Every structure is written in structure tokens, then in C-alpha cells.
Amino acid sequence: MExxxxxxxTTRVLPAAQRAALAVMTDDFGNPSSTHSAGLRSRAVLDSVRATARRVMGASRGRLLFTSGATEGIHTAVLSALTSLRHRFADAGERPRLLLYGATEHKAVPEALQHWNDLLGTHLELLAIPVGPDGRHDxxxxxxHANQAALVCTMAANNETGVISDLDGIARAxxxxxxxxxxxxxxxxxKLPLRLDDLPIDYAPCSGHKLFAPKGxxxxxxxxxxxxxPVFTxxxxxxxxxxxTENxxxxxxxxxxxxxxxxxxxFQPSSMLAAFRSQLVDALREAFPELELNAPLDCSLPTTLNFSxxxxxxxLLLDLFDSAGLRVSGGSACGASKALPSYVLEAMGLPEWQTAxxxxxxxxxxxxxxxxHEACIRIWTCGESLRSNCLTSEPSxxxxxxxxVTRFYVDGACCYLVADPASRRCVVIDPLPELTAQLAQWFxxxxxxxxxxxxxxxxxxxxxxAHALRNALSPLQREPDDCDPLGWPVGSEAIALGQHRLTRLAIPGHTKDSTAYLLHRGPTLSFAFVGDTVMPGALGRSDFAQSAPLAFVNSLRKLEQAVGxxxxxxxxxxxxxxxxxTLRTERIAQPLLARALTQQTDPREFAVAKADLERDIAATAYQTMACGARVDKCDKEASVELNRHGFEKLLAEGKRPLLVDVREAFEQRWFGLVPEFNVQVPCQAAPASTIVNLFQSWLAQPETPVVFFCRSGNRSAKAARALRRLGASQAWSIEGGLALWPEVTSDVAAGSAVAMALE
Known part of the structure; x- marks a missing residue:
């Protein structure tokens, strides 16, 4: 249950609202501007709703217009205010020079101000009204600044934090x-009495879809x-x-x-809503003891909580909550697709970790x-899921x-943790400062x-x-510090990790000291950690002061000889x-690498060609086009998405696909939803952070379709493309993920997961 x-x-549409809309569409469907009986009935509905709105909004006077939503209302108000400047102030020298808006306003407000200010040529200065740590206006x-303002825009209550503005104080100011x-x-x-008759508010836009009515x-x-x-005439x-024509x-x-x-x-009274919020706060604090509320509860809507x-x-938290069937957000829904810190919390002066x-x-x-009550139980279970995966300070x-092998990923950079459960020994390769605290917590x-x-x-x-990570651990949890500049233990030929061992291979080029680390299990090689010497679709740069460009060719040949x-x-x-x-895939993807592995290629000629290419590519472009890389045809042209019809076609062809869940372990722990099909198919858990451990087993069975899925289809599509690039033509991703799949089922559905968590 969601x-x-x-x-x-946005809110669901109230059943009574659905019935009212359907009645108008089927019975009183006349145009309210028509003068016949059908039109008059429709006009009566229009007038009745307007009268009810006046009573609810406390607006017995003034005009009340029906719009398509708050954005249209904001634009109408801003256009009206700026157009009136010319008439209100005949002398341009006496005109106010400022447009003021709350620093925590919805982006629709400053965007509308800038739009009409530019379009009308009013040339006013936009200034944000500062807010305090409580989110209220200064x-x-x-x-x-009020005497120099032509228009002041503030919110009655903030959409991200729920902070209620001091409208009486603003009116006095x-x-x-x-x-x-x-x-x-x-x-x-x-949620609040607007008291429009009592306050000198000139414009108040509202939107139906935040209040159980349809969008639009x-x-x-x-x-x-x-x-x-008017915006529309x-x-x-x-x-x-x-x-x-009215909607x-x-x-x-x-x-x-x-x-x-x-x-x-x-609807529930405010006192009951506040009690519900208190229950949720208690559940959140129990699940996440270090939780910080980002807005004071005593001046916020009783239906809103913002926390870090x-x-x-x-x-991570959104993925976790979503896997538990709890639909929450990271801030304004309008900005949810942009992975940016909250400007609302930044304006309140909160530290970076909270805003992000x-x-x-x-x-x-x-x-x-x-x-x-059910939400609280699921929140508690989310906390236990994090503890069971060492993601909080209180382990389970x-x-x-x-x-x-576990891969950690930060802005394109990769860090690897190689762990052996039997010996309880680990190696961290290419540590990142952003991960120091998380890795130390893991240990x-x-x-x-x-x-x-x-x-x-x-x-x-x-x-x-590396030094910071070692210092974050107690001496009892780390080997002695006697190591070379890259962290290799002095005097060691290999690092033992139970049944595995790690050796090193010097491959200068990207830098003079570039080194690959080879992971062995007995006589068999499992992985090679190659740093920036070879990347998927790219070769590492060799124009740093510590680079060794003339060594690049021999290093690539040496790597091929060692790993195949x-x-x-x-x-x-x-x-x-x-x-x-693999070197096989990179021969195809990278003409420059293919040249390097051709025995006739002279290292000096290769270095010159590589330097020429590097000069043509700006440093900022390395993230998308590095050193001879080209976009793989399969990445751009071949769709990996599989809908229900496509899945059934696989079955009809006699193929038995393997379903693979790429959500992280903390998402799968209690909430193992999988797509439902008419026949049973095997399902395997392979979180994106550890999926490389299973690539070889899937590649060894090319006749078996591997169908990845996740919450939205984003991570699973990446996994499918990656496996295809490595040579598996039967790699797929469920279209739209679990969010759009027609049905889901689970051996551990949400209700039974909760029961299991409480046993």
C-alpha cells in the first residue's frame, strides 16, 4: 500500500470533487456565457463556487478570478503591478526602483518578476527579502526598503519548510x-485563515491541485x-x-x-494534524537519532516536516522511503529533477550538509x-534497514x-572497497575525501x-x-602505516585478502607512478583496478606535470599482456x-587505444597524436569526450527498455529471462517488490554499487536474457547498457521501472515487511 x-x-482529488466535476461534464455542461437554460445552470455553478471561495478566503470585497493555477495568478499580478507604474507615477524620477520578494519564495515569483520587468522595460532592481534561521522575513x-518598492511579494506559508509568514508584521512594515x-x-x-478583508493584500493567487482539486x-x-x-483578452x-471559456x-x-x-x-482540525506531525517526528527521531529539523515546528504548518x-x-533517503512505499520529496516538486541544494534552506543560513x-x-x-501509524512503522523499518547496512552510527x-567489490561513486569519480568476509580484511582503492566519514563508519x-x-x-x-581515512579509524582497525606514497605496504609482494590477493602492475603514462592493482583468486584474475589509464570510452590524460606520455604505449601493451x-x-x-x-571493448571504442596496441605503433608517434587530441579537447570536456573516445553505437541507438509486451515476447520465444534488481541493499532489505508476470521467473539481487561482481557470470551465459529493474528505470537502464557494451546482446531494462510497471508483487510486501521488522 502506497x-x-x-x-x-500535489494532492489527490477529493471524491466529492470528482463527483462535482463529473456532474458538470455530464449534466450541467453548458457554456456559462450562453444565455439559454443550460448556460444559466452552468453560470449558477460558477457564481456559487465564487461565493463559497469568498467566504473561505475571508474576501467579501474585491475581485475573485478563476485561473489555471497559481503561476497564472502570479504573472497576472506582476503584470498588473508593473503596468500601473506609468499611471501611478507620472514623473519617472518619483517611481519606486525596487521589486522585493522573499528569499524563500517559490521560483515562480522571481521568475515572473524578471520576465515582466524585462519585457515591459521597467528596469527595476530585484532584491530578495532576507529571512532568519526560522525562515521568517526580516x-x-x-x-x-519598503518606501522604494513598487511590488512586494511574500508567501503565506512556505512550500518546502511549511514556515508560516508573519503577515501582520509584514503589513505593519x-x-x-x-x-x-x-x-x-x-x-x-x-490550512490557515487568509483574512483578506482584514489585511492590505492586493493580490493573492491560489492553486486547486494543492487542495484536493484537479490540476489546471x-x-x-x-x-x-x-x-x-488581463494577461488574456x-x-x-x-x-x-x-x-x-472557464474550466x-x-x-x-x-x-x-x-x-x-x-x-x-x-478534514481534520489543526490540533489533530499537529498531533499527527508529532507522531511522525517521534518516529523519524527513533529511526534516525541524529536527525535535524530544518524549520521550527511552532511557526510551521502542522502538515509539513523538513529534515536532514x-x-x-x-x-539515499528518497530511494529508501520510496522502496518502503512512502512517497516523500527532497523539496519543491518543480525543482526535484535538479540535484541542487535547497535555496530555501540556504536563505535560512543552514549549513551546506543540511541544504544538500x-x-x-x-x-x-x-x-x-x-x-x-502505518507511516511511522515504515519509517522505523527504514531506520533498521540503514542500520543493517552500516549506513548509520548505530549498527544493527x-x-x-x-x-x-563495492563501488562508491562521486561526481564521476570511483572508489572501490575490496572486502573478504572470512578474514575480515579490506582494501580501499582510490579513496575520495567525500567518502571518508562513510567509509570510516563502514569499518x-x-x-x-x-x-x-x-x-x-x-x-x-x-x-x-588516504591519510584522512586511516586517521579516522582506530589503530586496532588498520594495518601499520609503513607504506609507499601510493599506500602499498613496504616490502610486500601481495596483499592477502583471505582466498584473494592483490598484486600491483606499474603502468606509467597518465602519471609516472600510475599503477594497476590486480585481484587474484588462486591462479585466476578477477578484476584489474586501472585508475585513469583506461576508462570506459576514454584514455586518461597525459599532459600533467607528472605524466609520462612516452610510456603510455608500452604500459597499455604491458596491461594487455598481464590481463588479456x-x-x-x-x-x-x-x-x-x-x-x-575490457581491452576488447576499448579497442572498438577508442581508435587511439587500438593504435597503441598495434605493435607497429611507435610510442613517440602515439604521444604526439595523443597530445594533439588533448589540445583539441578543452579540459572541461573530458567528462564527455576524452582522448579519442567515441560514443558507442549501442549506447545511443539500441533501446534497452522492455515493456510488458516485449517481456511476453521473450517468453513466447522460449527464453527464460533472469530478473535482476539493481536497487541498493538498503532498499531491498525489507521491501522486495518485483514485477509480476504470468509465469515464474528467477530473480536476483545485484545492487548497482556491487553489480560488477556479477558481470562475468552473466556474460558467460549469453543465451539468457538479463532483465534489470529498479524504482524508476534509470539505474537499470545504465546496467543494461553497460552489460551490452561488454558483449551481452540480451541485456534489458524494465521500461519505467517499478513505478510504471502495471503490477508488482512480493514475498515480502509492505505489510508483511513491517510485521517482519517488528518481530
């Missing part, structure tokens, strides 16, 4: 100012006497102030919601105790054993011994974090999420 906790982004600053005042009331309508309908309140310039609807289905639905608010029998957990990214890892939980006013007794939680921290080469642009054409090479950088490569 529990929706992202109501600040009224002293506002008072000092604007006394005597020539500014018009716009109050974004989207999050406040239905909204309201704009305009105070009596406030200027109003034409048929004279809305008294000539907003042209276009009667949406308006009727919004009217049903407003009536329910007015009656007070459908030290050491846990918002993406914030999660928003918001429920609606129809929530009930059963839903909140049910630890998930580590795989042989402390599991009690493993750090045998070595190895770099594949000295770095030209940053210092190694088909051993998986694990790179230090992987900008396209290809996970691994």
Missing part, C-alpha cells in the same frame, strides 16, 4: 509604502482598487478580466473542496490515525554481509581491518584522502556509468 506524504507538491530590512503587496497563498488556503484550476484575489491588467469572460469541471471540483472546508466535517540526517544524502540533504514530508488534512545485529560498524588504502596514481589536482582482452577493468573515473570495460 502512503502519500508529498501533499505540498521585517526590519523590509521596513528600511509596509505602512506608508507605495508598494503593492502580493501574497502567494497556495500552501495556506484550507486556481483563484486570484485582487483587492478593490488594486490595478488589474478575447471573449470577455470573468468580467473581461480573464478571457477564455467548469475544475471549478466545480474546487467548489466541492471549498464547501467541505467550510462545513468542517471532512547527517551523513545521508537526500537521494533535506527531505520534505507533507501530508494532507484528510490524514487519519491509521495512515499515520542483522548486518548484510559485504560483496567482494567501525562491521569491525573489519583496513589492510591498505591505495591510490592508482598521484593526483595532479588534489591530495589523496576480456578481464573487467575497473576505472578511477566513469562519467557515463558504464561500470567497467
Amino acid at each position: 502512503i502519500y506524504l508529498d501533499s505540498n507538491a 521585517l526590519r530590512w523590509l521596513r528600511a 509596509l505602512q506608508g509604502s507605495p508598494a503593492l503587496w502580493l501574497v502567494d497563498s497556495v500552501q495556506a488556503l484550507g 484550476v486556481g483563484l486570484l484575489y485582487v483587492r478593490d482598487g488594486a490595478p488589474l491588467t 478575447g471573449g470577455g469572460q470573468e468580467e473581461g478580466l480573464r478571457a477564455g 467548469m469541471a475544475g471549478i466545480a471540483a474546487l467548489g466541492a473542496v471549498l464547501s467541505a472546508i467550510e462545513e468542517g466535517t471532512v 540526517v547527517p551523513g545521508l544524502s537526500s537521494k 540533504s533535506a527531505v520534505r514530508l507533507s501530508f494532507d488534512a484528510s490524514a487519519n490515525s491509521g495512515m499515520i 545485529e542483522n548486518l548484510t554481509p559485504p560483496e567482494l 567501525r560498524c562491521r569491525g573489519y581491518i583496513l589492510a591498505a588504502v591505495l591510490d592508482t596514481h598521484s593526483h595532479g589536482d588534489h591530495a589523496s584522502s 582482452p576480456d578481464l573487467l577493468l575497473l576505472p578511477g573515473h566513469d562519467y557515463d556509468n558504464r561500470f567497467a570495460c
Whole structure:
């Protein structure tokens, strides 16, 4: 069962609103501008909803226009305010020079201000009103700038944090100012009394889809006497102030919601909503003891929580909650696709770790105790899932054993942890400073011994974090510090890891000290960690001061001789999420590498050709086109997505596919949802961070289709493309992931997972 906790982004449509919309579409479907009986009935619906809206919004006076939503209302208000400047101030020298907006406003407001300021040529200066750590406006600053403002834009309640603005204080700060005042009331309508008759608010836009109505309908309140310039003109609807035939289905639905608010029998009172929020806070603190709330509860909406957990990214938490059937967000839904810190929290002065890892939980006013109780149980279970994977400071007794190789990925850079459960010894290869705390936590939680921290080469642009990682561990958890500059234990021919051992191979080129680390199991090679010498689709640069370009050719030949054409090479950088490569794939992808491995190629000629290419490629372009790489044809042209029809076609052809779940272990721990098919198919867990351990086994069975899946289809598509690039033509990704697959089933469905967690 899905529990929706992202109501600040949008709400479900109230059943009564659905019925009202359907009634208008089937019975009272007339055009409200028509004068016949059908049109008059439709006009009666329009007038009735407007009257209800006036009562709910406390707006007995002024104009109330139906719009397509808050964005249209904001643009109408801004256009109206700026157009009126010419008439209000005949002398241009007396015109206000500022447009003020709250630093935590929804982006629709400053974007609208900039748009119309440029288009109308009003040339006003846009300034953000500062907010304090509590998210409320700096009224002293506002008072000092109010006399120079043409328009002031503030929110009634913030969409990310739920912080409620001090509208009375803002009204006092604007006394005597020539500014018009716009109050974004989207999050406040239905949750707070707007009191539009009592406050000098000139414009108040609202949106229906944040309040149980469909998307595409909204309201704009305009105070009596406030200027109003239509954005749309034409048929004279809305008294000539907003042209276009009214969205009667949406308006009727919004009217049903407003009536329910007015009656007070459908939605929970504020006191009950606050009690629900307290239960959720308690559950979150129990699941994540180090949790920090990002906004004070005493001046926030009772339906909104914004929090961060030290050491846990918002993406990790969102994936975890989503796997538990809890739908939450990382902030504003409009900016969810952009992986950026929250500008709202930045404006509040919160530290970087909080702004970059914030999660928003918001429920609606129809929530009930059963839903909140179930949400709390799932939150507790999420905490246990993290503990069982050593992702919190409090380990669980049910630890998930580590795989042989785990890949950590930060902005294109790769760090590897090689672990042996039998000996409890580990090696970290190419450590990254961003991972020091996470890796140290991993060792402390599991009690493993750090045998070595190895770099594949000295770095030209940053210092190694190997020393920091060693210092983060107690002396009992690390081997002695007697090692060379790249971290290799002095005097050792190999590093023993139980049944595995690690040896090194000098391959200068990218740098003079570039080294590959070869992982053996008995006489067999398992992996080669090659740093930046060979990357999927690219060769490492050789124009650093410490590079050895003349050695590059011989190093590539030496590597081929040592590992052969088909051993998986694990790179230090992987900008396209290809996970691994082989010398066979890179001969095809990289003409320059193919030349290097041709015995007739002179090392000096190769170095000159490589230098010429490097001069043609700007340093910033190495992430997408490095040293002779070309985009693989299969990456761009061959689709890896498989829908239900495609899957059934595989079955009809007599193929027995293997389903592979690439979600991380903490997502799979309690919530093992898998797609449901008419026949049973084998399913395997292969988290993206450890998927390289299974590539060779899949490549060894080319006749078996491997069908990857994840939550959204993003990670699984990367895995499928990576496997295809390595030579498996029957690698697929379930289209749209679990989110879009028609049905899912599980041996450990959400309810039974919760029961298991509590036993």
C-alpha cells in the first residue's frame, strides 16, 4: 500500500470533487456565457463556487478570478503591478526602483518578476527579502526598503519548510509604502485563515491541485482598487478580466473542496494534524537519532516536516522511503529533477550538509490515525534497514554481509572497497575525501581491518584522502602505516585478502607512478583496478606535470599482456556509468587505444597524436569526450527498455529471462517488490554499487536474457547498457521501472515487511 506524504507538491482529488466535476461534464455542461437554460445552470455553478471561495478566503470585497493555477495568478499580478507604474507615477524620477520578494519564495515569483520587468522595460532592481534561521522575513530590512518598492511579494506559508509568514508584521512594515503587496497563498488556503478583508493584500493567487482539486484550476484575489491588467483578452469572460471559456469541471471540483472546508466535517482540525506531525517526528527521531529539523515546528504548518540526517544524502533517503512505499520529496516538486541544494534552506543560513540533504514530508488534512501509524512503522523499518547496512552510527545485529567489490561513486569519480568476509580484511582503492566519514563508519560498524588504502596514481589536482581515512579509524582497525606514497605496504609482494590477493602492475603514462592493482583468486584474475589509464570510452590524460606520455604505449601493451582482452577493468573515473570495460571493448571504442596496441605503433608517434587530441579537447570536456573516445553505437541507438509486451515476447520465444534488481541493499532489505508476470521467473539481487561482481557470470551465459529493474528505470537502464557494451546482446531494462510497471508483487510486501521488522 502506497502512503502519500508529498501533499505540498500535489494532492489527490477529493471524491466529492470528482463527483462535482463529473456532474458538470455530464449534466450541467453548458457554456456559462450562453444565455439559454443550460448556460444559466452552468453560470449558477460558477457564481456559487465564487461565493463559497469568498467566504473561505475571508474576501467579501474585491475581485475573485478563476485561473489555471497559481503561476497564472502570479504573472497576472506582476503584470498588473508593473503596468500601473506609468499611471501611478507620472514623473519617472518619483517611481519606486525596487521589486522585493522573499528569499524563500517559490521560483515562480522571481521568475515572473524578471520576465515582466524585462519585457515591459521597467528596469527595476530585484532584491530578495532576507529571512532568519526560522525562515521568517526580516521585517526590519523590509521596513528600511519598503518606501522604494513598487511590488512586494511574500508567501503565506512556505512550500518546502511549511514556515508560516508573519503577515501582520509584514503589513505593519509596509505602512506608508507605495508598494503593492502580493501574497502567494497556495500552501495556506484550507490550512490557515487568509483574512483578506482584514489585511492590505492586493493580490493573492491560489492553486486547486494543492487542495484536493484537479490540476489546471486556481483563484486570484485582487483587492478593490488594486490595478488589474488581463494577461488574456478575447471573449470577455470573468468580467473581461480573464478571457477564455472557464474550466467548469475544475471549478466545480474546487467548489466541492471549498464547501467541505467550510462545513468542517471532512478534514481534520489543526490540533489533530499537529498531533499527527508529532507522531511522525517521534518516529523519524527513533529511526534516525541524529536527525535535524530544518524549520521550527511552532511557526510551521502542522502538515509539513523538513529534515536532514547527517551523513545521508537526500537521494539515499528518497530511494529508501520510496522502496518502503512512502512517497516523500527532497523539496519543491518543480525543482526535484535538479540535484541542487535547497535555496530555501540556504536563505535560512543552514549549513551546506543540511541544504544538500533535506527531505520534505507533507501530508494532507484528510490524514487519519491509521495512515499515520502505518507511516511511522515504515519509517522505523527504514531506520533498521540503514542500520543493517552500516549506513548509520548505530549498527544493527542483522548486518548484510559485504560483496567482494563495492563501488562508491562521486561526481564521476570511483572508489572501490575490496572486502573478504572470512578474514575480515579490506582494501580501499582510490579513496575520495567525500567518502571518508562513510567509509570510516563502514569499518567501525562491521569491525573489519583496513589492510591498505591505495591510490592508482598521484593526483595532479588534489591530495589523496588516504591519510584522512586511516586517521579516522582506530589503530586496532588498520594495518601499520609503513607504506609507499601510493599506500602499498613496504616490502610486500601481495596483499592477502583471505582466498584473494592483490598484486600491483606499474603502468606509467597518465602519471609516472600510475599503477594497476590486480585481484587474484588462486591462479585466476578477477578484476584489474586501472585508475585513469583506461576508462570506459576514454584514455586518461597525459599532459600533467607528472605524466609520462612516452610510456603510455608500452604500459597499455604491458596491461594487455598481464590481463588479456576480456578481464573487467575497473576505472578511477566513469562519467557515463558504464561500470567497467575490457581491452576488447576499448579497442572498438577508442581508435587511439587500438593504435597503441598495434605493435607497429611507435610510442613517440602515439604521444604526439595523443597530445594533439588533448589540445583539441578543452579540459572541461573530458567528462564527455576524452582522448579519442567515441560514443558507442549501442549506447545511443539500441533501446534497452522492455515493456510488458516485449517481456511476453521473450517468453513466447522460449527464453527464460533472469530478473535482476539493481536497487541498493538498503532498499531491498525489507521491501522486495518485483514485477509480476504470468509465469515464474528467477530473480536476483545485484545492487548497482556491487553489480560488477556479477558481470562475468552473466556474460558467460549469453543465451539468457538479463532483465534489470529498479524504482524508476534509470539505474537499470545504465546496467543494461553497460552489460551490452561488454558483449551481452540480451541485456534489458524494465521500461519505467517499478513505478510504471502495471503490477508488482512480493514475498515480502509492505505489510508483511513491517510485521517482519517488528518481530
